[in-house]
Each structure stands twice: as C-alpha cells, then as structure tokens.
Amino acid sequence: MHKDFLWGSATASYQCEGAWNEDGRVESMWDRYLHEHHLENGDVASDFYHQYEEDIKLMKAGGQNAYRFSLSWPRIISDREGTINPLGIDFYNRVIDCCIENGITPFVTIYHWDLPQYWQETGGWLDHNVCAAYDHYAKVCFDHFGDRVTYWATFNEPKWCLVNGYLIGNYPPGEHDVQHTMNAAYNMMFASALAVRTFRQGNYQGKIGIVHSYTPVDGVDDTIQTQIAVRNADNYSNNWVLDTAALGEFPINLVTRLSQDYDIGLMKPEELKIIKDNTVDFLGLNYYARSLVKPYTHGETQLQFNNTGKPGSTKIVLKDWFEQVMDPKSEFTEWDTEIYPRGLYDGLKKAYAKYDLPIYVTENGVGGA
Incomplete structure (x- = not known):
C-alpha cells in the first residue's frame, strides 16, 4: 500500500x-429519544469504550x-457552561495514542449527531x-488532541441528521417542520465555519474539512424541465452543505426560492x-447511491x-x-438502495471540478441490512 493512501x-x-x-458522560439527545421511545439503543453498542485496544489492533492486522x-x-463537555470532563479527555487521548502506536492515522470527526441533551432541552440546533x-x-x-490529529471534520452529514430530525421526523427531535429544518441547517453550517475559524486562528497543525452524505443527481433526460x-x-x-462549506455561500437560487415561502431572517450579514x-x-464524501430525478408532476411532498x-x-x-425515480435498468437492494458504483466515479469528478479541493471517500458501499 502506498504510504500516502x-x-x-x-x-x-x-x-x-x-x-x-460511565466516567462522567452525560446524556445525549439520542439516549433520551431512544430510551423514551423504547427503541434499540446505544447503551452498550459494540462496547468500543472498553474494547478499543483490541479493535484498533484488529484494524492494523487487517x-x-x-x-x-x-x-x-x-463525554467531553458536561454542561451548558462548558465544563470539561477530564475522564472523557483521557479516553480519547488513549484512543488516539493507540491508533498512532499501531500505525493508524486518526481522522477525527468533532460532531456525529450526538448533541448533549442539555442543549436539546433549549431547542437543539434551533437554538x-x-x-x-x-x-x-x-x-x-x-487543544487536547491537536498535537497528534492532523485530519479534522467539523460535522458528519449535516443533511442526513437535520432532514431526518426536523423534516422527516425519524431521528431526534422527531419534527416535521420546513422552517425548523432551514433554521437548524443554517445554525449547523454557521457553527462549522466558527470551528474552521478557531482552528485557523489557533494555528493548529493539519487540515479541517466536513463530511457530507453525497448523493450525485442525474436526470431522466436532457430537457430543460429535467435540468431544473x-x-x-x-x-x-x-x-447547501458543499457550496456553503467549500465556497462560503449558500446557493443563492435555493435561498431565493425558500425566501418566497419561509423566513430567512436568521441569516445575518456578519455571520454570512x-x-x-x-x-x-x-x-x-459518503457515497451509497445516486439520485435519479424527473420534473415534479403532482401530489404533496413525500419523504x-x-x-x-x-x-x-x-x-x-x-x-x-x-420527483425521485427508480431506474428500471438498475439493480436495487431490499432497502431500495440502487447498486450503482458508477455514481461514485461520476460524483467524485463532478465535485472535484466544482470545488477544486482534496476529496476523501469517507464512506461507501452497498446499502444493505
């Protein structure tokens, strides 16, 4: 394997x-949501907290x-006042050190959906x-990990967690509200920019990016209606994720369209x-499938x-x-995920041509059970 791969x-x-x-970790919004709804939860999960050394050694062996x-x-911040939990810091120091000892580069995501419940109680990403x-x-x-971490991601998949949480309603907080989805999206992308600014102002080593649930879009034909x-x-x-993170601006045609029916007053010039x-x-970029679409025909919004x-x-x-359609020539999993590897090839070329930034394939595969 090439040393840079x-x-x-x-x-x-x-x-x-x-x-x-354990060890000072406080409740997350996922803990509260899954416990209240009596759903399968992450109380034990794969027990990485106790088994991380074995897991990392298995990565090396593979x-x-x-x-x-x-x-x-x-696990790191105990309350709204920003109190640091030293046991949480200690855990991640051990994980990072274990990675390095085994010749594994840590690629660290700061936020992968588990907002502390103490912030969810004030409105979560609407606050x-x-x-x-x-x-x-x-x-x-x-400050605590930057001497050994050179790859940082501010967020994992803003679109996936926010659309599911505030529009579709199958993630916490379980809402069905377009305005709230917009407000949460703005706040998360602003928070991402704040972290990038802090990273640069602190002269920390390495690079900082964002991870997106990437869905390259194809049309059923080349008509102007389909291209729209x-x-x-x-x-x-x-x-709204990639343009904002990479180019520094929300797509103006998207903002224009949303402003016709919704309030965009949250977008302040100094924050923009x-x-x-x-x-x-x-x-x-996390890739599992493309989206094949046709012009809207009729009916209400369905997700x-x-x-x-x-x-x-x-x-x-x-x-x-x-409207999204299923290509009759394609094969699909039992979960309706199209098996379309060419979408990754086409999507990477499209994203690189548009943003001219290094790209990492941070997840990919077949969306099965």
Missing part, C-alpha cells in the same frame, strides 16, 4: 462506544492505516447559542461573512424511506421541486 474504517461515537453513563471516528460531545457552544467544544478538542429538477434536487441533497471567510480544506426491507416502499417527492 489512507485505507480504513469509520465509526460514530454513539453507534459504537456504549458506556453511555492492513488498515486510517481510522475515522467521532468524539462524543456529551443559536448552540453555535458558540459547539465552537467552544471544538476548541477544547483542538436536477438543480432543485442537487440543492436539496448536496449544495464568517461563513464566506472560513471555508474548509477538504471534503469527505418516505424504506426501513422495513420490503422493496418498493421508498417515495421521494418535493412538491414543485422534483
């Missing part, structure tokens, strides 16, 4: 660590030289104060300048995803924007 695995703190109430993992905000709190949390991470639908779908799926001046060093393993139950329609 990073090949490894990825995890998220809540999905792998367990130890949900020929991996990189590990993308996220830090748990509730603009969370932006400054996130910036403080990011600086704590830079493609642009609408690209704005919904990709551009911070976003403009603090773009990322690289993009991490129905197959969570049952029964093929054909996915329905994605954004009223007056676009």
Whole structure:
C-alpha cells in the first residue's frame, strides 16, 4: 500500500462506544429519544469504550492505516457552561495514542449527531447559542488532541441528521417542520465555519474539512424541465452543505426560492461573512447511491424511506421541486438502495471540478441490512 493512501474504517461515537453513563458522560439527545421511545439503543453498542485496544489492533492486522471516528460531545463537555470532563479527555487521548502506536492515522470527526441533551432541552440546533457552544467544544478538542490529529471534520452529514430530525421526523427531535429544518441547517453550517475559524486562528497543525452524505443527481433526460429538477434536487441533497462549506455561500437560487415561502431572517450579514471567510480544506464524501430525478408532476411532498426491507416502499417527492425515480435498468437492494458504483466515479469528478479541493471517500458501499 502506498504510504500516502489512507485505507480504513469509520465509526460514530454513539453507534459504537456504549458506556453511555460511565466516567462522567452525560446524556445525549439520542439516549433520551431512544430510551423514551423504547427503541434499540446505544447503551452498550459494540462496547468500543472498553474494547478499543483490541479493535484498533484488529484494524492494523487487517492492513488498515486510517481510522475515522467521532468524539462524543456529551463525554467531553458536561454542561451548558462548558465544563470539561477530564475522564472523557483521557479516553480519547488513549484512543488516539493507540491508533498512532499501531500505525493508524486518526481522522477525527468533532460532531456525529450526538448533541448533549442539555442543549436539546433549549431547542437543539434551533437554538443559536448552540453555535458558540459547539465552537467552544471544538476548541477544547483542538487543544487536547491537536498535537497528534492532523485530519479534522467539523460535522458528519449535516443533511442526513437535520432532514431526518426536523423534516422527516425519524431521528431526534422527531419534527416535521420546513422552517425548523432551514433554521437548524443554517445554525449547523454557521457553527462549522466558527470551528474552521478557531482552528485557523489557533494555528493548529493539519487540515479541517466536513463530511457530507453525497448523493450525485442525474436526470431522466436532457430537457430543460429535467435540468431544473436536477438543480432543485442537487440543492436539496448536496449544495447547501458543499457550496456553503467549500465556497462560503449558500446557493443563492435555493435561498431565493425558500425566501418566497419561509423566513430567512436568521441569516445575518456578519455571520454570512464568517461563513464566506472560513471555508474548509477538504471534503469527505459518503457515497451509497445516486439520485435519479424527473420534473415534479403532482401530489404533496413525500419523504418516505424504506426501513422495513420490503422493496418498493421508498417515495421521494418535493412538491414543485422534483420527483425521485427508480431506474428500471438498475439493480436495487431490499432497502431500495440502487447498486450503482458508477455514481461514485461520476460524483467524485463532478465535485472535484466544482470545488477544486482534496476529496476523501469517507464512506461507501452497498446499502444493505
């Protein structure tokens, strides 16, 4: 393997660590949500908190030289006042040191969805104060781990967690509100820019980027109506994250369209300048499938995803924007995920041509059970 080629695995703190109430870790919004709804939870998960040394040694034995993992905000910061939990810091110091001892480059995500419950109680990502709190949390991470970490990602998949949390309603906080989705999206992208600014002002080593749930968009034909639908779908799926993080601005045609029906007053000029001046060093792209779309025809907005393993139950329609269709020539998993490896090739070329930044394939595969 070439020494500059990073090949490894990825995890998220809540999905792998367990130890949900050990060593000073406080409750996350996922803990509260899954416990209240009596759903499968991450109380133990794969017990990475206690088994990390074995797991990392197995990565090395398997020929991996990189590990993308996220830090748990509730494990590091104990309250809204920003109190640091030293046991949380100690844990991640041990994980990072173990990676380095095994020749594995740590690729660290600051936020992978597990907002502390103490912030969710004030409104979560609808509370603009969370932006400054996130910036403080990011600086704590830079200060304690930045001497050994050279790859940082501010957020993992803003679109996926926010659309599911505030629009579709199957993630916490379980809402169905377009205005709230917009406000949360603005706050998260502003928070990302704040962390980039803090990283640069602190002269920490390495690079800082963002990781996006990348869905390259294709149209069913080359008509102008379809190309408009493609642009609408690209704005919904990709551009509000990638354009904002990499180019420093929200897509103006998206903002213009949303402003016709919703309030965009949260977007302050002084904050938009911070976003403009603090773009990322690289993009991490998570690819599982493309989106094939046609012009909108009729009906209300539907964002129905197959969570049952029964093929054909996915329905994605954004009223007056676009409709997603399933290519009759393609093969799909039982979860309605198109098996389309060419989408990764086409998508990488498209993203590189547009943003001219280093790109890491941070997740990819076949979306099965």
